[in-house]
Amino acid sequence: MAGKSRLWVWGLVLVAGVAGIGWQVFGTDTKGPVVRPGHHHHHGDAHEPHKLYVWEPEDALRLVVRVPGREWVLQRTAPAQWKTDQQVMDPGVFDINAYLNLLSQARIDREFLPPDNDFKPFGLEQPAIELIITGQGDTPLAALSVGHKAPDGFGRYVRIPGDENVLIVPDYQFRPAEQLLQAVSSQPPGR
Numbered sequence: 001m002a003g004k005s006r007l008w009v010w011g012l013v014l015v016a017g018v019a020g021i022g023w024q025v026f027g028t029d030t031k032g033p034v035v036r037p038g039h040h041h042h043h044g045d046a047h048e049p050h051k052l053y054v055w056e057p058e059d060a061l062r063l064v065v066r067v068p069g070r071e072w073v074l075q076r077t078a079p080a081q082w083k084t085d086q087q088v089m090d091p092g093v094f095d096i097n098a099y100l101n102l103l104s105q106a107r108i109d110r111e112f113l114p115p116d117n118d119f120k121p122f123g124l125e126q127p128a129i130e131l132i133i134t135g136q137g138d139t140p141l142a143a144l145s146v147g148h149k150a151p152d153g154f155g156r157y158v159r160i161p162g163d164e165n166v167l168i169v170p171d172y173q174f175r176p177a178e179q180l181l182q183a184v185s186s187q188p189p190g191r
Contacts (some may be wrong), residue, residue, distance in 0.1 A: 035166040046155025052160070052169065055133070055141040057100040062138070064181060066130040072181075073154050093182035099176045100133070103142070108156055122157035122166050129177050146174050 063074040063082075074082045074096060081094045119125045127145035135141050149159035155168040 047127050050098045051104075052108060052144065052158070052167070053104075053108045053142040055104055055135070057097060057104045058105075060100050060133050060141055061137040062132075062134045063096065063100070063137060064130075064132040064134075066132075067128065068126060094176075094180050096180070099180060102176060103131070103133075103173060105174045107170055108167050108169060112177065113164060117164070119147075119159060119166065122159075124157055124159045124166065127159070129174065129181075131177060146177070154172060 012173045051087055059081070061076045065074070072084050074084045077083050077130045080097055111179050114122065114124075124145055124147040129146040129148050131142065131144045131146070132140070133142040145159045145161065147159070149156055149171060150168050155176050156171045158169045159165075160167070
């Protein structure tokens with residue numbers, strides 16, 4: 001008799017285990033993101049990260065690129081032509097329109113408040129790169145301060161002027177800005 005009761009107990013344990021697994025797999029809400037403490041992700045209804053800004057690249061008429069100690073102002077002179085300091089940028093050297101198209105799609109991966117409101121550890125007190133994009137009548141379209149790389153190497157710390165949060169945006173959004181700086185610096189004068 002003791003053998004049969006043990007068999008029943010093990011059978012019930014097995015049924016309870018299968019039911020528990022089934023409840024976990026099929027009985028939980030799979031529509032929303034898993035929320036974990038420590039940080040959060042910006043996702044819309046379609047579980048896609050939110051854009052940094054909503055603007056169209058063709059609306060950009062002026063791009064200001066700042067690095068510590070230097071500033072370049074690029075002005076659109078035709079749909080595919082930009083100039084800086086009276087120099088026409090050679091689109092073969094750097095395609096500014098393609099970069100603006102990429103940058104207009106920049107999305108926030110993560111966001112958090114800096115400890116003690118200190119932006120220095122993230123490279124945002126004196127950012128490595130600042131980008132300011134304006135449209136018709138100097139209407140601001142986007143302004144970003146880009147700091148250090150995140151520890152994972154895939155993101156960059158970013159701050160929107162006036163925002164108290166640190167954002168993490170994919171690094172590939174800013175690699176072309178570094179190429180742009182090289183292109184602007186290498187342009188011969190008076191072109």
